[in-house]
Structure formats: C-alpha cells, structure tokens
Amino acid sequence: MGNLRIGIAGLNRGRHFYEDFTKVDGADVIAVMDPNQEVLQAFCSKYKAVKALTDYQDLLDSDIDAVVIASPIQLHVEQAVAALERNIHVLSEVTAATKLYDCMILLEAARKSKAQYMMAENYCYIRENIAVRNMVKAGLFGELYYAEGEYLHNVVDLYSTAAGEPTWRLEEIASKRGAIYGTHSLGPIINWFDSRVISVNCLGSGSHTVPAYKNDDSTIMLCRTESGGLINIRLDTISNRPHNMGYYTLQGTKGCYEAPRVPGGEHRVWLKDYAASSEEWLPLANFYKAFLPKELIDFPEAAKTSHHWGADYFMVKDFVRCIREGRPVPIDIYRSLEFTLPGIMSQASIAHGGVPVTVPDVHKW
Numbered sequence: 021m022g023n024l025r026i027g028i029a030g031l032n033r034g035r036h037f038y039e040d041f042t043k044v045d046g047a048d049v050i051a052v053m054d055p056n057q058e059v060l061q062a063f064c065s066k067y068k069a070v071k072a073l074t075d076y077q078d079l080l081d082s083d084i085d086a087v088v089i090a091s092p093i094q095l096h097v098e099q100a101v102a103a104l105e106r107n108i109h110v111l112s113e114v115t116a117a118t119k120l121y122d123c124m125i126l127l128e129a130a131r132k133s134k135a136q137y138m139m140a141e142n143y144c145y146i147r148e149n150i151a152v153r154n155m156v157k158a159g160l161f162g163e164l165y166y167a168e169g170e171y172l173h174n175v176v177d178l179y180s181t182a183a184g185e186p187t188w189r190l191e192e193i194a195s196k197r198g199a200i201y202g203t204h205s206l207g208p209i210i211n212w213f214d215s216r217v218i219s220v221n222c223l224g225s226g227s228h229t230v231p232a233y234k235n236d237d238s239t240i241m242l243c244r245t246e247s248g249g250l251i252n253i254r255l256d257t258i259s260n261r262p263h264n265m266g267y268y269t270l271q272g273t274k275g276c277y278e279a280p281r282v283p284g285g286e287h288r289v290w291l292k293d294y295a296a297s298s299e300e301w302l303p304l305a306n307f308y309k310a311f312l313p314k315e316l317i318d319f320p321e322a323a324k325t326s327h328h329w330g331a332d333y334f335m336v337k338d339f340v341r342c343i344r345e346g347r348p349v350p351i352d353i354y355r356s357l358e359f360t361l362p363g364i365m366s367q368a369s370i371a372h373g374g375v376p377v378t379v380p381d382v383h384k385w
C-alpha cells in the first residue's frame with residue numbers, strides 16, 4: 021500500500037495531528053477542514069499548502085483513505101458514521117460518543133464498514149502507561165484488583181469564548197453531571213486490567229467554584245470490572261488548582277505503581293519480586309529496558325516535540341502502521357466504546373444518588 025492519504029476535520033486540536041502525521045512515515049495529510057474561515061486561514065498561513073475546506077462532505081470527497089475527527093465532541097458520531105459508510109478509516113478524538121444510542125449507531129456503522137475505527141485515546145500511548153501495561157502482562161503486579169485515575173485539568177477558560185459565548189465544552193461537559201470526559205483516566209487502566217467495566221457508581225462534590233455549572237467541581241466514578249476489580253476515576257475540570265492530567269495508581273497481589281501526585285515527580289513501583297524490602301520503591305524507569313520497545317526508550321525528537329508527553333506521536337504512528345499493514349487497530353470500535361460507555365452511564369448513576377448502573381456489553385449488541 022502507498023502512503024495513507026489523510027484528511028483532518030477540526031483544526032484546533034487537528035493542528036497537533038497535522039504535525040504528528042507529517043513526522044511519521046507512510047502518511048500524507050492531503051486535505052484539512054474547519055467551518056471557521058479564520059481558523060482555516062490561520063492554519064494555511066502556518067503550514068504547507070494542503071487542500072483547505074470548510075465542508076466535511078467535501079473532505080470525504082477528497083480521495084482520502086482515513087479521516088481524523090478533531091471536531092467538537094457532539095459531532096464525532098455523525099462524522100465517523102459518514103466516513104465509515106464510505107469505507108474511510110476513522111481516527112476519532114475522545115470521546116467516541118456522548119449518548120448510549122449513538123454508541124449503537126457507531127458500532128453498527130463500524131461493523132458494516134470495510135474501514136477501521138479507532139478512538140484517539142492518546143493517554144494509552146503515554147510511555148509510563150505502556151511500561152506498566154507490559155509489566156502487568158508479564159505478571160509483575162500479580163492479579164490486579166484496584167486502580168485510580170485522575171484528570172485534574174481546570175478548563176474554565178474554555179467553557180466560554182472571549183466574547184462570553186458558550187462553547188461545545190460548556191454544553192456537553194459543564195452543563196451535565198457525570199464523568200463525561202473520563203476516558204483519559206479510564207482508558208489506560210482498562211488496558212491494564214484487560215477487562216471491561218460492568219457497572220458504575222457516580223457521585224459529585226457539588227458545584228462550588230462556578231455555581232452556574234451543573235457539572236460538579238469533582239466527580240468520582242467507581243467502576244467494577246468484569247474481572248472483579250475496582251477502578252476509582254476522579255474528573256475535575258473546574259477547581260482552582262494546578263493541572264494534573266495523568267495521575268494513576270495500580271494495585272495487584274504482587275505490587276503497585278504510583279504516578280507522581282505533582283507533575284515532574286518520579287513514577288515509582290513497589291514489586292514483591294524485585295524490592296529489597298517491603299518499603300523499597302523503585303523508579304519505573306528501571307524497567308524500561310526490559311519492558312518497552314526500543315523506540316519508546318530512545319524517545320526520538322519527533323516524540324519530544326509532540327503533545328501529551330510524546331503520546332500523540334506514538335499513537336499516530338501506530339494508527340498509520342496498523343492501517344497500512346492491514347492489522348487491527350489497538351483501540352478498535354469495541355475498546356473505544358468500552359472506554360466511553362462508563363462515562364455515559366455515570367450520568368444515570370449520579371442523577372439517582374450514586375446507585376450502581378449497569379454498563380452494557382457492546383459485544384452483545
């Protein structure tokens with residue numbers, strides 16, 4: 021197969037994708053689209069000329085093999101379905117969908133399509149998360165039974181425009197209760213457990229910082245996995261505090277992992293089979309050589325200049341490689357929905373005082 025011909029929809033987040041696709045082998049971005057002329061012009065003045073469009077259908081008509089959907093969240097399903105119906109591969113930003121019914125529509129379109137669907141959950145490509153995953157697979161943590169993930173990212177500035185107009189984030193996130201944007205925390209943990217979430221309990225702190233928002237300042241979603249594990253997700257996009265978008269901890273019968281509570285700190289593990297004592301924490305980096313592919317150890321310049329600690333670069337590279345080699349993408353339609361559905365179902369739980377709500381099994385749809 022020749023180079024993948026890529027189209028990108030939505031050019032704020034899409035700019036980052038453009039940069040990463042130009043760094044990897046085997047792909048050419050041939051067309052971009054954004055309905056906002058100012059955004060489009062700003063893009064074209066900065067990056068080398070590609071076909072610049074304002075209409076999504078025109079993008080799909082541009083002889084592309086794959087489309088990157090980096091538009092507002094409520095457009096993801098409609099745009100992904102339109103691409104899949106034309107057998108155009110999809111790399112969709114998070115979350116895959118915002119409604120239960122839309123998950124079913126998306127799954128049906130993906131099943132009927134000859135093209136592949138992947139949700140761009142870049143946090144699964146963070147180096148530390150991949151190292152932990154490989155160490156889990158090798159049995160270093162024993163049997164997993166507990167994990168936490170936190171996404172603490174004050175985006176109050178993004179809930180309205182400079183002119184005070186509401187943005188899609190205000191409509192889809194701040195105006196609803198639940199762990200709506202939880203896939204950055206949950207995705208890597210689901211990969212570690214290699215199990216799906218079967219039920220969620222969701223509670224919130226209430227709205228204190230910006231009382232007009234319906235979304236709680238902090239939302240807690242407790243997830244029960246099919247394997248019997250418990251996952252605690254905290255989502256906070258409102259509180260006044262420094263960001264920490266990538267906190268995780270993991271506990272198994274033979275060891276545990278702790279990401280730094282304050283960014284910049286060291287990622288550490290305690291592992292029964294490796295520690296000299298019950299108190300000896302080891303740097304996670306000690307295990308990179310044995311548990312990471314060379315590329316993630318070397319960490320090329322292309323990754324260093326990529327967003328989200330290099331994860332975006334590795335994700336784009338993996339997507340291109342899988343599609344070109346005709347291999348299944350790692351975050352396929354089922355995994356994408358398994359990452360997304362707990363957050364959707366959490367809205368029903370929090371609306372009823374935190375009662376357990378069943379998360380449907382997408383494989384049975």
Ligand SMILES: NC(=O)c1ccc[n+]([C@@H]2O[C@H](COP(=O)([O-])OP(=O)(O)OC[C@H]3O[C@@H](n4cnc5c(N)ncnc54)[C@H](O)[C@@H]3O)[C@@H](O)[C@H]2O)c1
Binds near residue numbers: 029030032140
């Ligand atoms: N994975 C990550 O780390 C990460 C980070 C940031 C944003 N995101 C996701 O990326 C998406 C976009 O977020 P953002 O921060 O760029 O939002 P944004 O509001 O800053 O920008 C959205 C862009 O989409 C454009 N747009 C509007 N309607 C469109 C349409 N019909 N088709 C194509 N483009 C359209 C807008 O003009 C705007 O330029 C969201 O789904 C968000 O969840 C993911």
